[in-house]
Amino acid sequence: MRIGIIGAGALGGTFAALLARAGHDVEVTARGAGLEAIRGGGIRLSGGYGDAHVHPAAGDRLTARPDLVLVCTKAQDAEAAIAANADTVDGATVVVVQNGLDGVATAERLLPRSTCLGMLSIIAANYTEPGSVRVTTTAASYLGRGDGEPDEEVRRMAALLSEAVPVVAIPNFRGAQWTKLVVNMLNAVPAIVGRSVQDVVDDRALRRVVAASMRETVRVGMARGIRFGSLQGLGDRRLRFFARLPLALGQLLPWSMRVRMGDVPNLGSTQQSLRRGQPTEIDFLNGAVVREAEAAGLDAPVNRALVALVHEVERGDAPLPADRVTAVLAATRRSRRNRPAGAAPGRRRR
The missing domain is CATH 3.40.50.720 (NAD(P)-binding Rossmann-like Domain)
Incomplete structure (x- = not known):
């Protein structure tokens, strides 16, 4: 052919x-x-x-x-x-x-x-x-x-x-696209800090940020009426259960992906683009979560912050320190504490 x-x-x-x-x-x-x-x-x-x-x-x-x-x-x-x-x-x-x-x-x-x-x-x-x-x-x-x-x-x-x-x-290919979007949350943090996916997931603090971006993605998909497709052992039931877990337990999801990945260093596609001096597709990964959240009347603060950090690395010539990434969760918690009384969790202030 x-x-x-x-x-x-x-x-x-x-x-x-x-x-x-x-x-x-x-x-x-x-x-x-x-x-x-x-x-x-x-x-x-x-x-x-x-x-x-x-x-x-x-x-x-x-x-x-x-x-x-x-x-x-x-x-x-x-x-x-x-x-x-x-x-x-x-x-x-x-x-x-x-x-x-x-x-x-x-x-x-x-x-x-x-x-x-x-x-x-x-x-x-x-x-x-x-x-x-x-x-x-x-x-x-x-x-x-x-x-x-x-x-x-x-x-x-x-x-x-x-x-x-x-x-x-x-x-259910459309639902499988969303499941793959969850998997692709492994890309941003390694690109920001300049380390392999395995190294990032092995780091407890960075793993929490990856898990938070994944959980936020699943919750946005649920708000958009998505039935997640089956992909690499992930499916609708497992991802909906993951979305309800506290972050400490939710870290098991990126960890399970890391185990499947093996030990040969995986840079992730976003980091490879950076190393070649090319624009990344972050606006179509974490950025897609932000846009879909807005369409549902929600906010996606973790993914929004990661998009901004990847663009910061794109504009510079070196990875960022890990504490710039781990600060994302602290900023999200502060934002939630400052939400007006009666505001729905995760919804944008209007």
Whole structure:
């Protein structure tokens, strides 16, 4: 099959290497040093899926009409990247492999003749050198669309992709996007302090902040009427139970994720963007929680503070000290103490 991959970074490079190794005709898009490296020496994959060295066609846009397209850009780059390739890919099956909540809707708007699906990937991969990807944690990816059961096209694409890498067709994809958003709360704090996800979760004070951002995300999702989808052992019942726990017990959730992750240092995608000097997708992760909270008439003070800290690191040249992060919870508690009598917990003052 002819497969186009828009965005050959950590995940895009991983899928490109695995699909090419499985015998598919793969073309990728990249920019700058990444494009030069792929044109000159291909994509080198190492780590959890074994070693592969492939030489896909590469350019700043796709040149051949594909049968299948994977959109693997950062969330903030998706609209421009899809629009730049629309004349070539509209009409193909499009799979958006992306964090956040808006990727599939963006693709559907820009590609009206395409069947657009979403895929959630839990694969952890480090891409800190152009053209080279190391998979630190292997995992299944989850394919679907909408709120219902997986349809025939979803099942067909999952079977095809599974020839190269495990992909599972799932129901309630929108709810699963929210579950992945909870998982992605592991990104912000490591990026702010410049440490691996494992190091952050091993630090009790920082782990409390991660747990607080996760709990806030679940509570916002509940306020928005979300039924959380099943993903990596997480599902609606478990997350709703977690949302009711005191923070001391809620820390078990990020800890359980850290155990599954293993000991190979995982930088998280947000920190990798910072190390490459690129904008992060924090506005589509923790920032999405803030926007969804506002839509529900709520506040999300922990996630709002983490967004501001990540942007502070983006503007500077060094990570911030850990006490800047741990102060987030103290500030949240002060805000609650100063809330006028009778105000609903978590609601904005008007």
